[in-house]
Amino acid sequence: MKTKRPKLDLKNGRVELTYGGGGRAMSQLIDELFRPAFSNTLLDELADYAGFPGGKRMVMATDGHVISPLFFPGGDIGCLSVHGTVNDVAMSGAKPLYLSASFILEEGFPLGDLHRIVTSMAEAAKAAGVSIVTGDTKVVERGKGDGVFITTTGIGVVEHDTPLGAGEIRSGDKIIVSGTIGDHGVAVMSKREGLSFGTDIQSDTAALHELTALAIETAPGLRVMRDPTRGGVAATLNELAEASGLGVRLDEASLPIRPEVNGACELLGLDPLNVANEGKLIAICSAEDADKLLATMRAHPLGKNAAMIGEMADDPHHFVQMTTSLGGNRIVDWLSGEQLPRIC
Amino acid sequence: MKTKRPKLDLKNGRVELTYGGGGRAMSQLIDELFRPAFSNTLLDELADYAGFPGGKRMVMATDGHVISPLFFPGGDIGCLSVHGTVNDVAMSGAKPLYLSASFILEEGFPLGDLHRIVTSMAEAAKAAGVSIVTGDTKVVERGKGDGVFITTTGIGVVEHDTPLGAGEIRSGDKIIVSGTIGDHGVAVMSKREGLSFGTDIQSDTAALHELTALAIETAPGLRVMRDPTRGGVAATLNELAEASGLGVRLDEASLPIRPEVNGACELLGLDPLNVANEGKLIAICSAEDADKLLATMRAHPLGKNAAMIGEMADDPHHFVQMTTSLGGNRIVDWLSGEQLPRIC
Numbered sequence: 128m129k130t131k132r133p134k135l136d137l138k139n140g141r142v143e144l145t146y147g148g149g150g151r152a153m154s155q156l157i158d159e160l161f162r163p164a165f166s167n168t169l170l171d172e173l174a175d176y177a178g179f180p181g182g183k184r185m186v187m188a189t190d191g192h193v194i195s196p197l198f199f200p201g202g203d204i205g206c207l208s209v210h211g212t213v214n215d216v217a218m219s220g221a222k223p224l225y226l227s228a229s230f231i232l233e234e235g236f237p238l239g240d241l242h243r244i245v246t247s248m249a250e251a252a253k254a255a256g257v258s259i260v261t262g263d264t265k266v267v268e269r270g271k272g273d274g275v276f277i278t279t280t281g282i283g284v285v286e287h288d289t290p291l292g293a294g295e296i297r298s299g300d301k302i303i304v305s306g307t308i309g310d311h312g313v314a315v316m317s318k319r320e321g322l323s324f325g326t327d328i329q330s331d332t333a334a335l336h337e338l339t340a341l342a343i344e345t346a347p348g349l350r351v352m353r354d355p356t357r358g359g360v361a362a363t364l365n366e367l368a369e370a371s372g373l374g375v376r377l378d379e380a381s382l383p384i385r386p387e388v389n390g391a392c393e394l395l396g397l398d399p400l401n402v403a404n405e406g407k408l409i410a411i412c413s414a415e416d417a418d419k420l421l422a423t424m425r426a427h428p429l430g431k432n433a434a435m436i437g438e439m440a441d442d443p444h445h446f447v448q449m450t451t452s453l454g455g456n457r458i459v460d461w462l463s464g465e466q467l468p469r470i471c
Numbered sequence: 472m473k474t475k476r477p478k479l480d481l482k483n484g485r486v487e488l489t490y491g492g493g494g495r496a497m498s499q500l501i502d503e504l505f506r507p508a509f510s511n512t513l514l515d516e517l518a519d520y521a522g523f524p525g526g527k528r529m530v531m532a533t534d535g536h537v538i539s540p541l542f543f544p545g546g547d548i549g550c551l552s553v554h555g556t557v558n559d560v561a562m563s564g565a566k567p568l569y570l571s572a573s574f575i576l577e578e579g580f581p582l583g584d585l586h587r588i589v590t591s592m593a594e595a596a597k598a599a600g601v602s603i604v605t606g607d608t609k610v611v612e613r614g615k616g617d618g619v620f621i622t623t624t625g626i627g628v629v630e631h632d633t634p635l636g637a638g639e640i641r642s643g644d645k646i647i648v649s650g651t652i653g654d655h656g657v658a659v660m661s662k663r664e665g666l667s668f669g670t671d672i673q674s675d676t677a678a679l680h681e682l683t684a685l686a687i688e689t690a691p692g693l694r695v696m697r698d699p700t701r702g703g704v705a706a707t708l709n710e711l712a713e714a715s716g717l718g719v720r721l722d723e724a725s726l727p728i729r730p731e732v733n734g735a736c737e738l739l740g741l742d743p744l745n746v747a748n749e750g751k752l753i754a755i756c757s758a759e760d761a762d763k764l765l766a767t768m769r770a771h772p773l774g775k776n777a778a779m780i781g782e783m784a785d786d787p788h789h790f791v792q793m794t795t796s797l798g799g800n801r802i803v804d805w806l807s808g809e810q811l812p813r814i815c
Contacts, residue, residue, distance in 0.1 A: 147537075147813075149701025149747070150806035154710075172636070175559040175697070176532035178629070181525030188520035189571035189624055193491075193609045215519040227533035229622040231575070263622075265537045267813060271617040278573040278607075280533055280624035285522070292516070353519070357493025366498075403493070462494035469491075469611060 135159045140238040147232065147266030156264060160242060164249040169225070169260040177260035179225055182284035188215030189280040195469040197244065197274055200314045201329030202405075204277055205247030210332050210405055211471060212281040213255045214354045217339040218408065220291045221283030226252060228262040228279050233272035244275060255334035257281070287343050293370030295350040300439045301417035302375065303410045305338055305424055306331065306432040307383045308360055312402035312470050313391045322394070328387055333406030338429050346420040348413025355409055356471055361400040361459050363409055364447045374442020377449040377459065383434045401462040403470045411439065479503045484582040491576065491610030500608060504586060508593040513569070513604040521604035523569055526628035532559035533624040539813040541588065541618055544658045545673030546749075548621055549591030554676050554749055555815060556625040557599045558698045561683040562752065564635045565627030570596060572606040572623050577616035588619060599678035601625065631687050637714030639694040644783045645761035646719065647754045649682055649768055650675065650776040651727045652704050656746035656814050657735045666738070672731055677750030682773050690764040692757025699753055700815055705744040705803045707753055708791045718786020721793040721803065727778045745806040747814045755783065 132155055145152035162170070169177045192208040202210075209226065216223040228248065232241070252259050310331040317328055335354065342349055355363040364375045384399050392399050406429065412420050417435060424430030437449075447459040476499055489496035506514070513521045536552040546554075553570065560567040572592065576585070596603050654675040661672055679698065686693055699707040708719045728743050736743050750773065756764050761779060768774030781793075791803040 144812045147701075148806060148811065149703075149706050150745075151804075153701075154805070174563065174636070175534075176530050176563045176565075178528060178530050178563060178565075181527060181529035181628070183525060184522060185525035185529075185626075186520050186522050187569060187571055187605055187624075187626060189573045189605055189622075190519075190607050191573040191575050191609045191622065193575055193611050195615075219518065219520045219522060221520075221522075225531060227531055227624050229533045229535040229573075229624075231535050231537055231620055231622075261531055261533055263534050265535045265620075265813075267537050267617060267620075270614065271539075273611060273615040276575055276609075276611075276620065278533075278535065278575075278622035278624075280531075280571050280573075280622075282529075282531060282626070284525070292518070357491075358497075359493075362493050401494075460495075461498070462492060467492065468488045469609075471609075 135238060137238050137242045142232045142234055142236040142238065142266055144234050144266050147264055153264060160245060161262065164245045165259040167258045169258060179260060184285035186216050186219040186221035186283045186285060187280065188212055189278065190215060191276060191278040192471060193276050193469050194471050195273065196318055199318045199330055200327055202332040203244055203247050204275060205244035206251035207332050207405060207471065208277040208279045209248050209251035209255060210334050212279040213257060213334045213336060216281040216283040217336040218352045218354055220287060220289065220339065220343055221285045223255060223257050223281050223283040223336050225282040226257050226259045226279050228259050228277060230264045231272055231276040232264065232266045233274055234266055234269045236274050241275065255336060289343055289347065289349055291351055293351055293367050296371035296373060296411055296439055298373055298439055298441045299414050300350055300411050301414050301435055302437045303417065303421055304434055304436050305408045305430045307385050308404055308407060309384060309388045309392060309399035309402035311405040312467055313388045315470055316395055317391055328391060331404055331406035333429055335406065335408050335429065338408060338424060338427055341423050341427060342410055342420060345423040346412045346416040348416035350411045352408050352410045355404050355407060357403050358462055359401045359403055362461050365461050368445040368447055373439045374445055375437060375447040376440045377437035379449050379451045381434050381436045383432045400459055405471065479582060481582050481586045486576045486578055486580040486582065486610055488578050488610050491608055497608060504589060505606065508589045509603040511602045513602060523604060528629035530560050530563040530565035530627045530629060531624065532556055533622065534559060535620060535622040536815060537620050537813050538815050540662055543662045543674055544671055546676040547588055547591050548619060549588035550595035551676050551749060551815065552621040552623045553592050553595035553599060554678050556623040557601060557678045557680055560625040560627040561680040562696045562698055564631060564633065564683065564687055565629045567599060567601050567625050567627040567680050569626040570601050570603045570623050572603050572621060574608045575616055575620040576610045577618055578610055578613045580618050585619065599680060633687055633691065633693055635695055637695055637711050640715035640717060640755055640783055642717055642783055642785045643758050644694055644755050645758050645779055646781045647761065647765055647777060647779050649752045649774045651729050652748055652751060653728060653732045653736060653743035653746035655749040656811055657732045659814055660739055661735060672735060675748055675750035677773055679750065679752050679773065682752060682768060682771055685767050685771060686754055686764060689767040690756045690760040692760035694755045696752050696754045699748050699751060701747050702806055703745045703747055706805050709805050712789040712791055717783045718789055719781060719791040720784045721781035723793050723795045725778050725780045727776045744803055749815065
């Protein structure tokens with residue numbers, strides 16, 4: 128006779144090695160925890176793959192998430208793992224449609240926390256208009272992982288004809304950021320260091336697919352969009368400078384930074400330009416379209432603090448230079464020696 | 472001035488936390504280790520996403536790989552992470568085309584080992600006719616991971632009209648396995664336990680896309696294909712029994728099992744039916760097409776030991792039953808309490 132296992136204890140239970148074994152215990156984890164949260168017609172076929180209708184021009188992006196702590200002010204690894212990948216797809220100008228999710232769980236991880244994370248993923252996916260269509264679960268022994276790592280891969284379809292890419296950037300193009308910078312990294316670092324800054328700094332983690340769709344619709348002169356995650360605005364702009372063969376000129380006074388984020392950065396010895404964001408994008412567009420694009424972004428809740436922060440310039444060294452608030456000039460380099468490990 | 476970093480030491484260097492920081496060190500790891508191995512036109516665009524031409528009917532599959540040890544007889548986590556996902560895509564009947572790869576590295580992991588793994592991935596991808604088009608790298612602190620975990624996601628296009636799925640299975644359909652069972656699991660367990668069985672048992676890790684394409688071409692009565700990985704043949708057949716609403720009748724004498732694998736299983740207390748395979752598929756097809764399909768598989772190097780091992784039968788309990796070599800009858804259940812952790 129087949130033996131019936133008791134229901135998973137989603138309150139006090141813990142991840143066991145058998146949950147990754149491919150047998151009945153894994154099947155139970157899928158049936159009682161993952162499926163109820165993610166349920167959709169494609170996922171419910173329950174094969175090791177998912178079929179979906181494609182489009183002519185498609186986009187794929189993947190992101191592993193290893194953030195510590197798993198729960199932080201403004202979010203958790205669950206919603207972050209959806210936003211991170213949805214945003215990578217959206218930055219290409221594609222409409223994000225499908226996600227896969229691969230979990231690497233540590234033996235002993237509380238099922239209650241996993242349930243919370245999975246529920247957060249499901250809500251984020253719903254809000255972003257994407258379906259989690261296939262997945263995988265592995266379990267490693269205690270001490271060989273760190274709670275949960277989640278790798279998501281996203282698929283999107285391109286439905287417009289604006290050519291986007293660093294190669295489209297021209298000298299004189301304007302640089303717009305969709306809101307305040309450094310919120311995510313500072314929220315996570317504060318929690319990690321046990322710091323409190325009076326006001327609670329929240330991660331900005333959010334899906335930016337509506338903002339990217341609006342940008343494409345509004346600005347025919349849109350050149351490229353990027354989300355400044357790990358490495359922050361500084362890394363993204365340095366990459367774009369190198370890829371475009373131009374330089375970047377920033378105006379420090381125009382950078383939107385929350386005072387409490389600025390304060391925390393001073394305390395932690397960080398430059399907000401190097402700090403990760405998870406709900407912001409940088410758009411580069413023709414000078415002609417810049418005001419219109421800025422106004423459009425500001426009319427959206429996720430872009431209300433959008434600002435024009437600089438422009439592209441001819442520069443054989445591909446430097447990112449910034450006019451400081453004191454009128455000086457400094458080179459904004461990538462983060463090199465210093466580091467913010469496991470920020471996403 | 473921008474500082475130039477010395478080249479990565481791919482012989483004696485080790486993974487540092489900065490390699491996951493989104494800054495110059497990470498960019499260097501990508502430029503000096505990943506790009507030279509995986510180079511292709513889509514990847515070389517170097518955005519956080521990859522564009523590719525789609526098709527009308529597409530398939531997506533994902534697999535996290537946490538195998539221990541990383542190097543085992545017959546393969547390593549690199550080629551395994553390509554084969555595992557290529558096979559999941561291929562089982563759907565799709566042609567695998569694109570892969571993403573997400574690496575979670577442990578601080579201190581030898582760069583030489585990473586280079587070996589990445590080279591093995593690149594070779595496996597080339598052999599399987601797929602391109603690794605986008606990826607991600609994260610680094611966790613020493614003791615928070617275990618060397619390297621790799622999640623790959625695969626995309627394929629369906630180019631035929633045979634309806635495949637457990638719902639297509641009929642009573643009387645035949646069950647074919649493409650070759651010897653249990654090789655992968657036993658190879659890994661032997662290495663892990665430090666056992667030697669005289670002859671070296673090798674993992675069967677391989678890409679099965681040619682075999683699946685041949686099966687579709689040969690057998691209009693093909694119902695479903697599955698690769699019996701974690702949980703082995705027993706788990707796959709139990710899943711198919713439940714999903715089809717039928718039962719499975721196996722004939723033990725017909726199971727292709729290497730004598731040395733059988734011997735090792737006895738020593739390790741394992742049932743070969745529960746042991747993982749990474750280069751085998753189970754095909755269920757109409758009785759009419761079974762001989763033709765078997766002959767076609769046997770003509771391919773990866774199917775030369777293919778065998779017809781049983782058939783589907785009406786069974787309200789959806790049991791997998793096996794006539795033993797001694798003429799008895801036993802129920803083949805999923806692996807339940809026992810386990811083979813980190814076998815893939």
